[in-house]
Amino acid sequence: MGDKNGKLRIGWFSFTCCEDSTIIFTELLNTRWKNWKNQLEFVHAKVLKKSPDAIPEMDIAFVEGAITGDGQEQKLKNIRQKAKYLVAIGSCAVIGSPSNQRNFFNRSQLEEISPILARFKYKEKVLKLSDVVKVDEVVPGCPMNEQIFLQIMDKYLNTLTR
């Protein structure tokens, strides 16, 4: 694990969700960036930098959000191929909710939204990440549980130093 500078190559990706865990992540940077800047290489993180269209090879992909469209499904599969480990971040990625609330709509609610589903080619059902790809770790919570996230991050950072 790690690049030639001994840094963990990480990507941060968001699918359909409120991006609450992205905010928690940027707030965790407040007190941790001084350590992390020497340990992490952000190869793809749209919230922090202009990131390449092509998904780069990486050690860990942190992925928040649920899968709502076919393009998202393809992108997630692509991320899975390029990442050694994939971590599902937050409730929508881990269990699909609340972004999958339309999966439970009654007939009249579905009729109300059906023109939009058809027009923008939404998937019939909203999927959690593990419906589409193998997920190595999960950080549940809405927003993600900070402590579990930090434990997972530390676990992978420890692989760098040994």
Place this chain on the structure above:
Amino acid sequence: MHDPTDPFDAENFDINLSEISKIEGAASLEIKVRNKKIEYLKFSISEWKRFYTQAIQGKPAVAIPQLVARICGTCSNAHLLCSLKAIENAFSVMPSNQTKQLRKLLYFGLLIRDHGLHLYIFALPDIYGKNSILDFDEKDPTQKQLLEDTFEVKEVGNQLSIIVGGRSVHAPNPTLGGFFKYPLLEDLKNLIPRLIGIRSKILTLIEIFAKAPFEMKPIIQPIFSGLTSDDFSFLTGLIKNSAGKAISENEFQSYLDAVIIPYSHARGFKLNGGLMMVGAMSRLNLSKDALHPKTKSELSNYLEFFPSNNIFHNNLAQAIEILHAIDSSIDIIENLNQINNEKLPKIAPRESTGVGVIEAPRGTLYHKYNIDAQGLIKKAEIIVPTGQNQVLMERGIYEQTDKLLSEGAGREIIIQEAEKLIRAFDPCMSCASHFLKVTWK
């Protein structure tokens, strides 16, 4: 025969940005240029909908504020406060003075954190010609200081939100008529030195954005709109606009004209049939005199920039609002002598309609709920700031691109300048696409 993919062809090219970086959520931009003229330009919100206004139908009104907070991770506590206000209005719940003060603090924590994220992490790299704040040169004393300020300022806002709300995102403690758990006075008092400590950093930030050499003035001036109050509280007041209209919160539905944008997942809005703008710049254009006295006295030079119609002054306005949030928070905390564990009021559900309007960090946010006799939601309407700015955003990109083409700019410059301008609006796509009942023609 022209090849639009030829990087050396400055007269014919296509721009297709599927994911604009350093904004909240997903937006895309398509521009087709032929013979140095724009053939078409589409700015669209590409975030997929989660249909919150449908999903909350039939659910108990008292549970709604925590649900709709999930519309947006960034503006979460703004949705929470707006929804609480709407449901309280529906059930005639009057929050105590203590609750009002604590809610202001919760909001100011959000504002410091959220404007801080936008200004330091999204907008500042454009001024220094960097891709990311993390690329700032730590051997350069100014850049090193700004990098440190970024995280220090955000952290103070984050801590203020955590102390008052229990968490900075989807705060669990605020509820109808009060708080499930009240903050400790000591924790708030201990934050005062840190709030004072970031004042000088914000003064530096204000100076940077005041001197930034960016300008984009729409050919037709938009109408600036916002909720205004005597103490610039963001949470109460009258809806006013630069065309001279002033209405109460309950009248909002006849105020805005919805516009269907066929290629966008969200709808836009107009005001009086014309372009409109909400957000920090609109607020300062409309009511800069209501800012905290200390903020005003220290910033008299910079406040002269307003009223402004340079879209990039939205960044400067946000920086000024951070100072106002700091000064107001210090005042509120200094005047708190005790925090009582006030009992929550009993809620008596009844058939009613509740409207809540606040100024979210990005502009005016409207929540309206129709509630049945059992206290369940019959119908909901939520209008977010980015929807209100969307039409002007596209117009602004069009006018800027047209001007750049006439000056001989190529594809890369046009992309860079478009992204910069979009960031100046500080759009939030997660909010903009959360729902929508749209009749497609």
